[in-house]
Amino acid sequence: MVVEQVSVFVENKPGRLSKVTKILGEAGINIRALSIAELGEFGVIRLIVDKPHEAKAVLTNSGFTVGVNRVLAIEMGDEPGSLARIASALGDAGVNIDYAYAFVARAKERAVLIARVDDIKRAEEVLSREGIRLLSAEELQSL
């Protein structure tokens, strides 16, 4: 079970993030989570939104270069150490986490970890064996 993440290439100059969020806002697209990877003179804005393909379309129309790729949305329990549990389960199985970022859904008070891994299939197996739940795109939207 994977969700789609929208990645936007931006130059590292003021106002790019607000421009991206403004375009999405005007198109009625909800941002669930956001993280920024800074790599010197450029950066990549990563977004979890309710309508990823619409988001890509409106951003592309505005002149941005946008990629959509697959990530895992992993439910985090509220007990301490749940992040460590996810990390070690994946690590033990030889799955690399390229990057991850977390967010808390206000309405349901649930924390979600968005993770990009190098082996999605293996990660799914390992997490389900560990009883860790993955959220579908629909579930993510309803948060």
Added chain:
Amino acid sequence: MYWDRKAETIQQEELEELQLRRLRAIVDYCYRNSRFYRSKLKEAGVHPGELRRLEDLARLPFTTKEDLRENYPFGMLAVPREEVVRIHASSGTTGKPTIVAYTKKDISTWAELMARVLTCAGVTKRDTIQLIYNYAFFTGGLGFHYGAERVGAAVIPSGVGNSERQLLTMRDLEVTAFSSTPSYALYLAEFARERGIDVGEFSLRTGIFGAEPWMRQRIEEAYGIKAYDNYGLSELCGPGVAVECDARQGLHVWSDHFLLEVIDPESGEVLGPGEKGELVFTTLTKEAMPLLRYRTRDISMLIDEPCECGRTHPRIARLMGRSDDMLIIRGVNVFPSQVEHVLLQFPEVAEHYQIVVDRRRSMDVLRVKVEVTERIFRGEPEELLRLKRELEEKLRSVLGIRAEVTFVEPGTIPRSRGKAQRVVDLRKG
């Protein structure tokens, strides 16, 4: 396969003898028949009789494009007007146009050299060759035309434009060879692909291209041909000065007719083999408009090693750029076309790029800005970082200095027709 085995495989010593004999004759001819050269040689204090060795050539003054412009239209003629049988003209992109005139013998020599060129590229009398050139005023069309007829090939003077008809001709007449500008060749392949036509299925087997930097692999793959680079310029005759042989390790200069020097464009000093500099030619056999030490502003270098094809004429490397475009960065000569050559090897990189030279803490910095499109970015920055590494490595090995590749958003590099805008020099003083 040679067109003129004797001339093309002439022994070094014999070639030099011939060159010296012809050089002395042409300088003497210029002195006697060209007002322009008589005064130029007198000014330089050189008398034709003083040329004893080929090295003495360096004592002669240079001739420049500016000289041709200033003497427009007939000031450079060394024959009476009635001896002229053809006149080509180049449009003056900056200021006055220039013309090139030919006597009957000049046309015949040109055809002969073009026959050598075409044979080098594997064209024989059994071939059908399509010449996709603008025949109006320019030298390309008729240059190839006369050469191909001399070889005995069937020539189709198809001119430029009307891509549909070009393709139809290519297919229906079972064309085996063609020549055009490289950019048109690529455009035509694309045009065909969009219409579901595979030019790779045609009978084509060889092609000759030149005039601008081009990527051999792209053309060869699209057409399923072997592609050869050729070099020439209208002031010397047109195409027909140099061409690649089957080895395709540089272009043989027909130096029994064009005496080559490579000079430092700044100091004018003559450079040795392997040293990058401006090509300078002396026409050894031209009658109507001979040129002594003509500065081409084209940058390349001399390859002075025997070639496996058996031709003894010296080779030049494929063109590296124009001296007008040369940048001196940290003391190293860099040509924008070298950067372009590197970028052409990365088909995923968009054609929009910009070279920025800046000074940071009194140090020259060369940056190459590349627009990020979906062809290079699918969502993960690693793709960009990898590309950056590869590009920088390749640029460093080609340019000899470090270049920094920076990625910018699409549409942010100014679009312009002139390639000059590809380069921005922000250094002061």
